[in-house]
Amino acid sequence: MHTDLVAxxxxxxxxxxxxxxxxxxxxxxxxxxxxxxxxxxxxVMGAVESVLGELSGSPLWARTxxxxxxxxxxxxxxxxxxxxxxxxxxxxxPLVSRVRRAVGGLPVELVGDGAAMTAAEHWQGAARxxxxxxxxxxxxGVGGGLVIGGKLYPGPTGNAGHIGHISVDLDGDLCPCGxxxxxxxxxxxxxxARRALAGGWRPGPDGDSSAAAVAVAARAGDPFAVAxxxxxxQALAAGIAATATLIEIEIAVVGGGVAGAxxxxxxxxxRHLREYATLSFxxxxxxxxxxxxxxxxxxxxxAAALLGTAR
Ligand SMILES: [Zn+2]
Numbered sequence: 001m002h003t004d005l006v007a008x009x010x011x012x013x014x015x016x017x018x019x020x021x022x023x024x025x026x027x028x029x030x031x032x033x034x035x036x037x038x039x040x041x042x043x044v045m046g047a048v049e050s051v052l053g054e055l056s057g058s059p060l061w062a063r064t065x066x067x068x069x070x071x072x073x074x075x076x077x078x079x080x081x082x083x084x085x086x087x088x089x090x091x092x093x094p095l096v097s098r099v100r101r102a103v104g105g106l107p108v109e110l111v112g113d114g115a116a117m118t119a120a121e122h123w124q125g126a127a128r129x130x131x132x133x134x135x136x137x138x139x140x141g142v143g144g145g146l147v148i149g150g151k152l153y154p155g156p157t158g159n160a161g162h163i164g165h166i167s168v169d170l171d172g173d174l175c176p177c178g179x180x181x182x183x184x185x186x187x188x189x190x191x192x193a194r195r196a197l198a199g200g201w202r203p204g205p206d207g208d209s210s211a212a213a214v215a216v217a218a219r220a221g222d223p224f225a226v227a228x229x230x231x232x233x234q235a236l237a238a239g240i241a242a243t244a245t246l247i248e249i250e251i252a253v254v255g256g257g258v259a260g261a262x263x264x265x266x267x268x269x270x271r272h273l274r275e276y277a278t279l280s281f282x283x284x285x286x287x288x289x290x291x292x293x294x295x296x297x298x299x300x301x302x303a304a305a306l307l308g309t310a311r
Contacts, residue, residue, distance in 0.1 A: 005064045006305045007055050007103070009048065010297030011071040011095075012113065013037050013086030018051035019295075020060050021302035025124045027295060029058050041089045045098055052102050066107045067099055068305030070116025070297045073143075077110045077158030109305040111145075113137070114161055115154040116300030117255060117290070118145025122152065123303040125291035126253045134240060134249045135290065136163055138265075139256035142184040142236075148247060151310035152303070164188070168238040186235035189258045192228050199224035215261035229261065230268045237272030244282040255290025262289075 005028065010017040017032040031054045033047045055061060072084035080096030100108045111119065118127070118135035127133040133147040142164030146153045153160055164184035165177050172181025185191060189211035196214045201224035203209040204217075217225035240252045259265060270287055277285050292299055 003063060005060055006302045007052070007064050007067045007106075008298040008301040008305070009051065009067065009069045009071075009099070010113075010116070010301055011035070011048070011069065011082070011084070012297070013072055013084060016047050016051050017298055018055050019298045019302070020055055020058065020064060021299065021306075023306065025299055025302070027298065028060055029055060030298070031055065035087065037087045037089075039089055041093055044087060044089055045093075045095075048095075048099065049102050052099070056103065064103075064106065066109065066305040067103055068116075068301035068303070069095065069099060069108065069110045070113050070119075070301035070304070071095065071110065073112040073114070073159060075110060075112045075158045077112075077154060078156050080108075080110060082110070107305070109301075109309070110158060111152070111154045111301070111304045111309065112143075112158045113297060114143035115145040115152060115158060115309075116304060117143070117292070117296045118147060118161065118253075118300065119152045119303035119307070119309075120292040120296040120300030121253045121255070121290055122147045123307065124299055125296075126288040127251055130251045132247065132249045133251045133253060134161065134163065134243050135253040135255065136236070136240075137256040138187060138236070138254060138258040139189055142188050143256075146243075146247070146249075148310060151308070153310040154304075163239045163243060166239050166242060168235050168242075183235050183239040187232040187258075192232050192258065195231060196222075196225050196228035199227060201225050201228070211258050212260065215258075215264045218261070218264045226264075229264050232258075233265055233268035234272045237269055238276050240269075240285070240287070241273060241276035241278075241282065244277055244285050245279060248281060249285065251286040251288060253288050253290050255292070255296065259289055 144163040145161040169181025175182040
């Protein structure tokens with residue numbers, strides 16, 4: 001069994017990455033194409049087939065037993081379709097059947113990118129050894145995924161753990177999803193930058209007004225930058241505490257570009273968690289930075305195919 005491989009696809013708005021991954025989580029072969037995100041459905045699928053063609057042209061392909069796909073969402077794993085926000089040509093696109101056809105009928109497992117990152121962290125990263133975990137991806141948006149009872153829990157459509165669109169501010173700002181006061185509306189990178197600028201923070205001479213620049217300013221003591229991260233951390237803490245209270249997660253793993261802020265985020269996050277996670281069974285909740293980095297999507301897609309899910 002340990003000599004078997006799985007093929008992994010990580011499909012996002014900017015790139016389509018593919019890999020052959022072994023049972024120890026090591027990437028044995030990798031390739032990628034830019035996503036022709038503004039093109040029609042067949043052109044985008046052509047890029048996927050090109051990635052699969054390169055993988056299947058390898059001598060390693062004979063040992064490949066399944067395909068795991070992690071895709072930008074929304075996905076519908078029950079229907080085998082994807083509708084990535086940043087790929088308008090794909091709406092209810094039948095990705096699973098098309099990939100299965102391209103690989104000669106191998107089993108295909110589809111999960112959302114949040115679930116894929118979670119699978120990677122559970123298999124190889126900070127959530128390893130934990131039976132119940134929430135993993136968050138805090139970057140342009142806020143995504144996430146769940147491990148429950150030792151298994152990835154993607155839910156019927158593959159979107160469970162979507163913590164970015166839990167409301168933590170009942171009458172808060174409108175979120176693009178249509179609700180108010182969502183975690184993402186407060187804690188995503190663009191919203192951290194927006195709030196710091198609105199407060200009075202000004203970018204340096206390089207003009208960089210990203211959340212990473214706000215993090216640098218916060219580390220240097222800029223009060224508006226500090227306050228913006230403080231608010232983001234508070235929103236994340238409220239969402240994590242709610243999740244922990246509902247399903248008794250033991251660890252919350254935080255990845256994505258904003259997690260690169262380090263203590264500027266994790267300091268206030270741990271402090272606010274002590275305010276919101278108060279019941280006896282959630283007080284020992286651990287918070288840790290993600291460990292799997294840029295390969296999380298590929299490794300996680302492989303994990304979903306190799307280890308299965310709770311679905
Ligand atoms: Zn929302």
